Every structure is written in structure tokens, then in C-alpha cells.
Amino acid sequence: MPLQIYNTLARQKETFKPIHEGRVGMYVCGPTVYGDSHIGHAKSYVSFDVIVRYLRFLGYKVLYVQNITDVGHLTDDADQGEDKIEKQSKLDRVHPMQVVELYTRSYFEDMDALGIQRPDISPHATGHIIEQIEMVKKLLAGGYAYEVNSSVYFDVHKFSEYGKLSGRNVEEMESGARIEVKSEKRHPADFALWKKAEPEHIMQWPSPWGSGYPGWHLECSSMSMKYLGESFDIHGGGIENQFPHHECEIAQSECSTGKPFVKYWLHNNMVTVNGQKMGKSLGNFVTLKDAFKKFDPLVIRFFILQSHYRSTLDFSEQAIEAAGKGLEKLQNTVQRVRVEIKKGKNGKGTLFDLAEYRKRFTEAMDDDFNTPQAIAALFDLSRAVNDLLAQPNGISLESLHQIETFFTDYGVNILGLFGEKAASSQLQTDGMIEPQLVELLLAARKEARENKFWLLSDKIRDRLKALGVVLEDTKDGTSWKKA
RNA sequence: GGCGCCGUACCCAAGUGGUAAGGGAGAGGUCUGCAAAACCUUUAUGCGGCGGUUCGAAUCCGCCCGGCGCCUCCA
Known part of the structure; x- marks a missing residue:
């Protein structure tokens, strides 16, 4: 069974077939860098990290792009809110770009600790103002957007497929009571492509419509297409961004190119605390830097991977501790195998057949990246190996090497677990x-x-x-x- | 109000038509000076409730109860 991926666009699992054989273009919405990352970020980026790693394991040449949002992301209403970066810069009394720099570094520091491989390209929105302006021009020229008061808005009525990702339609939303009606927009669902900036606004750029800054949704469209092409394979992000963010991306992109934007949309679910979403607005978030004081980052990674990326994950210290003990169990086995290999005993020992475990692991991963099931296979393997190692005969050296390779391929390279820690102690300390x-x-x-x-x-x-x-x-x- | 998701053992969590993975915790055991680790056995005739479809349902359908998400920023 080839790789199956749950595609939000289709609302079902589909067989994965990239647009260009052997190559995968993948874009994931990155963070808005105005504060430290929390467990929710960890879930999202660990999940997509494993997806990238698995695609690479399958032999695909993956180009993984993840943006850094450093302008245009407003605090509340898409028209009246304050830019998050600017707001933070006022609080800290520093230049907005200092905020961006500080939290971009903080972000990568945390992601590195979690064993997340860096994206191939991490484009900043502020570094792609020209591309974004070009896209607005295109949309205006095509009649998909209109200018009001030095701001430019996308006209959702010009895109009949608006709503196809999130399963809603513009007319129904119109009756929704929570959409602000009074505005310079023609329709409440229209969204900003370019916003006029007031003079005191620090981050602003000249444009054909006056000095301003890009709308939040725009950066993802223009940067993803710049590096991955007008149509690409995978776009990922948090489920809460399905609407409006991703819906708007589709509208802008497909109207500006006339081509399908993304083939597979992947959405990861969120982390909850006591059943409620962990988020900045609720203030119930746990930053990674705080979490790392109590737990090994790899334990948090393991905790995340023990649930499916499309399921919610309830955060509790008790649950993480339980995950930590489980991970240690696996680490012990890996360690034990490596020590046995180092002992290098000759010939004897039972042969061990890994085929069943390999099958279980890959079938689980092929089924929409079912990491909990893949991990279950590792646990079963671990028990079988421990059992044999406790027998007088032990395991043959050849099999030990195969087991070690298995753990390295699947546990280390794909899941990103038990890397350095398990490899240390007796093994790499000769001469110390x-x-x-x-x-x-x-x-x-x-x-x-x-x-x-x-x-x-x-x-x-x-x-x-x-x-x-x-x-x-x-x-x-x-x-x-x-x- | 609209759209959608979830409810599996003491806890976490897979499974989405063929008779309940895995981890933690608990209990008993093997090994052991003790400890730790490891291994073995054990803990849901049942998957929120009630109906229905089916030879067969945790899995499909309907209703009800409970929880959550999106519709305004959010990974």
C-alpha cells in the first residue's frame, strides 16, 4: 500500500502522488515571531518534521519551506487589529526587527532542542515585500481585488470556489453575527491584501497604493509559490488556520495564476490543557523554555508522537512523565544492543527476523503518518529483543547490527528519537x-x-x-x- | 446561529465493518544480597447512552447526553 495522506481538500485519505515524480514541494505555515514558542508549536512542527523525514526516507527529494511571519499579522480583527510585532516592540521599547530577531532565534533554539530538522528555506515576510506587491498588482489587474483608501482588498465574490477548503460559503457567513459589518470593504468576508499604514507605523513600505504593509495571508502565497512553483504538493499548518488563512491563500494564489495552488492540504490538530485549546489568547500556554526545565525535549517530542497529528493532544505533566518512562524503555534497548555490538562476540546467537516489525512500522507510517502505531511496533520489537538478549545464547552479531540499523533508520532518522543520549556513555567515551x-x-x-x-x-x-x-x-x- | 471534530480500561492513546495495538500506573511472579533493569502473567464480553442496518459494528445510519474547535488573532 503506497503512502496515504489525509487531504483536507478532499476530506479523506488519498494516495500520495507528487506533481513531479520523485520530488516533493512542501510548505508549512511558520510562526509569527513576537513571543516564545509553546507546546502547541512543538506539536505542529514535530509533526511536520516527521512527515518530511518520512517522505525523505521514502526516497523523495523534498524541498521544505517554512516562513517566518514578521509583519502583517494583526492582533484581532483583520482590519482593525494592531500588528503583533509592532505591539510587542512597543511593550519592549525596541525596534520591531529586534523583536523579530530575538524570537526567531528563540524559535529555532527550541525547535533544534526538539530534534526538528531545519526547513530548507525560512523566508521572512519582510524580505519579500516586492513579491507581495507584484501579486497584489496581478490580482488588481485581473479584477479580483479593489483599492479603497490606499488599501487593497480581495473580493471573495470573484472567486467562486472560496470556501472549498473549509467547507463554508460566503452567503452563509454573511448571516453570521460575528463578522464586523461596518468597514471599507465591500463584503465582510473580503480580506486585506495590502494595508495602508498610519505615519506612526514603523514597518511600512512604499507601494503603488501608498505607503503600507502586506496583509497576513499574502506572504504565504507569494513566498510558497516563489520557492515551490505556482502549483506544489503539500501545504501544512495548524487546523485553526484552515479558515480564514488557508482559504484566503487559495483564493489569492489561484486567482493570480489561474492554476491549482496546492495538491494536498495537511492540518495538524492542537494541544489542549484540561480539554481547552492551548493558545496565546487564552493565556493557558506553556512555553517550551519552561517545559524544557522539567522535561527532556526529546521526551516532549516522544509524547507528541505518541498521539496522531490529526488528534488533539491533552497536555499534562503526568502524561509527559509516562511518555518519558516509555521512551527510556526504548532507549535502554537501543543502548543494550549497541553495547552488545561493541562487545563483538563471535558467531553464536539467535538470528532475529525484523521483517514483521519493518512491515508494521512502514504500514503505520504509510497510513497518514500514524506515529503511535509505528511506535507500538518499536515497543514490541524492544520486548522481543530484550527477551532474546536475556537468553543464554543472545542474539547473533549480524542480527544485532540489523536491529541497530532498524532503530537508527526508524527511531532516529524518521522519528528523531534517541539520538545522542543513547549513543553516549560507554560507547563514545574511549580515552576520556x-x-x-x-x-x-x-x-x-x-x-x-x-x-x-x-x-x-x-x-x-x-x-x-x-x-x-x-x-x-x-x-x-x-x-x-x-x- | 452556521460548519466541523471528539467521547476507547485508573491515566495517556491507536484502531473506523470481522471480533479491542502500545505506553504509564496497579497486582502477582522469575532473576537478585538489596536496588535497578529485563522478562512472564494479570487489569475493557466491551469502546458516552438508546435504537437501526448487517451473518457480524467501537467502527455505518438516526436520535440523545457530554466535551471541544473554527466562524476575530492563534501551531
Whole structure:
């Protein structure tokens, strides 16, 4: 079964077939950089990171573009709100571009910690003003937009398919009570392509319609098409951006090019706290920097991947702790396998067939990136491996290598889990003094144990544990690892 | 009000027509000086409720109850 992807446009899973064979153009809505990222961002970008990694694993040459929104994103109503970046810059009394720089760095710092591979291109909206103006010109020339008072709006009535992504129609929305009616727009659903800037507005650029700044939706259209072409394969983003943001992107893009914009729309669900959406407006968000103080970033990554990207994920410390223990279990197995390989025992040992696990893992991932099921396969594999390793014969060296490769391919390369931590301790510390000191203590403790000096041997174990070195006595001797 | 989603064991969470994955926690056991790790056994005749379709439903349909999202910024 080839890769199936749930396409919001079709409201069902579809077989994935890229526009150009072997290549995938993918765009994901990036952050608006006016504050530290929270767990919700983590879910979104971890999910898409795994999607990119899996597509690459399947052999596709992926060009992954994720924007940085640094202008035009307004605080509330699309017409009357304040630019988020400018607002923050006033609070901090710094230039807007300082806000942008600070939180862009903060964003990448957090994403790096989560093991997220950086996008191939991270275009800034402010770096693509010219492209955006060009697009507005096109839309005006085509009669899809109109100018009022030095601002330009998109006329949703000119695009009959408006609403096809989110499943709504303009007339129904018109009766909706929550849309602000009094405005210079012809229709409440029309949206800003270009906004006139008041003189005190710092971020503004000259345009054929006067000095102003681009509307929020515009950047994603012009930047995605600039780097991926007028039609590309995958556009991802948070489900809350399905409407209006993505709907508007489709309208602008398809009207300006006359071509289909995106083939597959992917939307990830959100993180909730006590069943309620985690968001900046509700103020119930947990920043990643705070979360990292309590939890290993990889544990948070694992916690996220244990639920499906299209499901909501309820945040709780209890749930993350449980995930952490599960991850540790997998890490222990990986570690154990690597140590066995290093021991390099000869020939003997049971052969281990990975085919079943490989099948389960890839079938799960092929089914709309079902990471929870893929992880379940890893757990089952882990148990089977541990079981055999505890047997007198152990596992053959050849099989151990295959298992190690399996964990590297699927666990490390695709899911982005147990990278460096599990690879460290005994394995890559040759020549360092620290492991030699630990070995020295272990030798002393061994003697104590042989003489049944339990108080001393337990004390050594406790003291080492306090230093972050965990001992485990087995029948083959004592092994240790860093906690 | 419009559109849509969800409700699975003590907790988290897959499964969307063929007889309930996985993780955590709990209980019992093997190993062990102890601890830890690991392994084994065990914990939902039932998947919010009630009807219906079907040989067969957690999975499809209807109604009801509960929760949530979008429709205004939000990953």
C-alpha cells in the first residue's frame, strides 16, 4: 500500500502522488515571531518534521519551506487589529526587527532542542515585500481585488470556489453575527491584501497604493509559490488556520495564476490543557523554555508522537512523565544492543527476523503518518529483543547490527528519537578520564560485594547515582549509564 | 446561529465493518544480597447512552447526553 495522506481538500485519505515524480514541494505555515514558542508549536512542527523525514526516507527529494511571519499579522480583527510585532516592540521599547530577531532565534533554539530538522528555506515576510506587491498588482489587474483608501482588498465574490477548503460559503457567513459589518470593504468576508499604514507605523513600505504593509495571508502565497512553483504538493499548518488563512491563500494564489495552488492540504490538530485549546489568547500556554526545565525535549517530542497529528493532544505533566518512562524503555534497548555490538562476540546467537516489525512500522507510517502505531511496533520489537538478549545464547552479531540499523533508520532518522543520549556513555567515551574513574569505582565496589560489604557497595551505588551515573548489576557484572 | 471534530480500561492513546495495538500506573511472579533493569502473567464480553442496518459494528445510519474547535488573532 503506497503512502496515504489525509487531504483536507478532499476530506479523506488519498494516495500520495507528487506533481513531479520523485520530488516533493512542501510548505508549512511558520510562526509569527513576537513571543516564545509553546507546546502547541512543538506539536505542529514535530509533526511536520516527521512527515518530511518520512517522505525523505521514502526516497523523495523534498524541498521544505517554512516562513517566518514578521509583519502583517494583526492582533484581532483583520482590519482593525494592531500588528503583533509592532505591539510587542512597543511593550519592549525596541525596534520591531529586534523583536523579530530575538524570537526567531528563540524559535529555532527550541525547535533544534526538539530534534526538528531545519526547513530548507525560512523566508521572512519582510524580505519579500516586492513579491507581495507584484501579486497584489496581478490580482488588481485581473479584477479580483479593489483599492479603497490606499488599501487593497480581495473580493471573495470573484472567486467562486472560496470556501472549498473549509467547507463554508460566503452567503452563509454573511448571516453570521460575528463578522464586523461596518468597514471599507465591500463584503465582510473580503480580506486585506495590502494595508495602508498610519505615519506612526514603523514597518511600512512604499507601494503603488501608498505607503503600507502586506496583509497576513499574502506572504504565504507569494513566498510558497516563489520557492515551490505556482502549483506544489503539500501545504501544512495548524487546523485553526484552515479558515480564514488557508482559504484566503487559495483564493489569492489561484486567482493570480489561474492554476491549482496546492495538491494536498495537511492540518495538524492542537494541544489542549484540561480539554481547552492551548493558545496565546487564552493565556493557558506553556512555553517550551519552561517545559524544557522539567522535561527532556526529546521526551516532549516522544509524547507528541505518541498521539496522531490529526488528534488533539491533552497536555499534562503526568502524561509527559509516562511518555518519558516509555521512551527510556526504548532507549535502554537501543543502548543494550549497541553495547552488545561493541562487545563483538563471535558467531553464536539467535538470528532475529525484523521483517514483521519493518512491515508494521512502514504500514503505520504509510497510513497518514500514524506515529503511535509505528511506535507500538518499536515497543514490541524492544520486548522481543530484550527477551532474546536475556537468553543464554543472545542474539547473533549480524542480527544485532540489523536491529541497530532498524532503530537508527526508524527511531532516529524518521522519528528523531534517541539520538545522542543513547549513543553516549560507554560507547563514545574511549580515552576520556571519566569512564575510567567510573570503572575504577566499579572495580572497588566489586571487591566490596565479593566480601559482602553491602553497606559500602550500596553507598558507592547511591553516590554515583547522585552524580548521575546509574549502576545495574547483572550476572555478567555491573553495567552503568548516565541518567 | 452556521460548519466541523471528539467521547476507547485508573491515566495517556491507536484502531473506523470481522471480533479491542502500545505506553504509564496497579497486582502477582522469575532473576537478585538489596536496588535497578529485563522478562512472564494479570487489569475493557466491551469502546458516552438508546435504537437501526448487517451473518457480524467501537467502527455505518438516526436520535440523545457530554466535551471541544473554527466562524476575530492563534501551531
